[in-house]
Amino acid sequence: MKNDDAWKGLGDFIRSQRELANLSLRQLAEVAKISNPYLSQVERGIYKPSADVLKSIANALHISAESMYAQAGLLDEETEATPGHGVENAVRLDPRLTTDQKETLIRIYRGFTDRPASRQINSLPEG
Amino acid sequence: MKNDDAWKGLGDFIRSQRELANLSLRQLAEVAKISNPYLSQVERGIYKPSADVLKSIANALHISAESMYAQAGLLDEETEATPGHGVENAVRLDPRLTTDQKETLIRIYRGFTDRPASRQINSLPEG
DNA sequence: CGCATGCGCTAGGTAAACCTAGCGCATGAC
DNA sequence: GTCATGCGCTAGGTTTACCTAGCGCATGCG
Incomplete structure (x- = not known):
């Protein structure tokens, strides 16, 4: 970018x-x-x-x-390099979420990041 | 300083x-x-x-x-976020997510944690 | 209806970020 | 000595960041 x-x-x-x-x-x-x-x-x-x-x-x-x-693109790319793992780890460590909620959030997150780009825009996953 | x-x-x-x-x-x-x-x-x-x-x-x-x-004094001293902020910040920092996806994930997260998005910012609870 | 209050925005003004041209000084080569 | 090249910096110019004043539109109340 x-x-x-x-x-x-x-x-x-x-x-x-x-x-x-x-x-x-x-x-x-x-x-x-x-x-x-x-x-x-x-x-x-x-x-x-x-x-x-x-x-x-x-x-x-x-x-x-x-x-x-x-x-704003003002941080080094290497500083941003871990966020994929960061989201999943942050979700797993959040004490306010139940196990089911964690699974759901991670499933949604993976749905967003693993699908082809044409499937991502403005679409919620099923369920 | x-x-x-x-x-x-x-x-x-x-x-x-x-x-x-x-x-x-x-x-x-x-x-x-x-x-x-x-x-x-x-x-x-x-x-x-x-x-x-x-x-x-x-x-x-x-x-x-x-x-x-x-x-330059341009970073937060409290970079150690509370767990709630950790998830939201991790989502916001993830370069693989579009803005819409970030909004969606944060909305879902807040729904899970009973954090009303419609409140005025000044009346948000500590967290 | 008029009035008050909220909304996001335009237009013109001010201040400062950042530039170019060029200064004076120092050093080294001939 | 002169000349070339390097140094950090001043002065004035241009561009843009950020402001204030105020616009038009929408809504609610008496």
Whole structure:
């Protein structure tokens, strides 16, 4: 993924996380202490925010700065190299999940990552 | 360490790493593909470089982007996530998942852990 | 209906990130 | 001595990050 594409992807990522958190653009901008027009422009890929701003947005969304930088293509690829195992391990170690829930999540995760790309987009697995 | 102090500290860090690698300012700037006056100003704390520039300098010095961001105070001190955050961050960091898939997995995860996605962020429980 | 409040966004302004041109100094070769 | 090449840096210019003021639209209330 090229850097330019990463920045556009970052805007989409921020928007999706914001919507996931059920926040309006103005609410997130206020918590992150940036102007809402600027956040709108960042989400649409018009501007590349500084690392400071990325960190503020990450904190406001309660996600780690690291995952934000990774989304922006700002971490080394080797730093990102373990996430496949990371998701499965994190699920297995989570004390809040039952065994059945863990199996389900891992099955879904594997369904997403093992199928051909044409089957992935916007599709939930059966069941 | 405050952010302003971190930026000055970053400049000192870059200079010391550069000298350690026995590179002149112009040599490092050329490898990192930035102008040498600007690198000089960054080293003296006059300007705060963007994350892109930080990454280029880190690569040119053969050090990890992550340690560069940490030196600049741009990483969370609480990188040790709680288990709940571990799953969500692992999902977000996984380069094999599309944004939609990440959203889906996180929604399912939150449904399993009774973490309502529709709540306002300020009223989320500790976790 | 008017008014208040919320939404995301445009337009123009300011500040700073980053650049190029070129300076003064140091060193080495002839 | 001159000339070439290296050094780090200043000054002014360009680009872009980020801001404020305010728009149009939607919704709810009296």
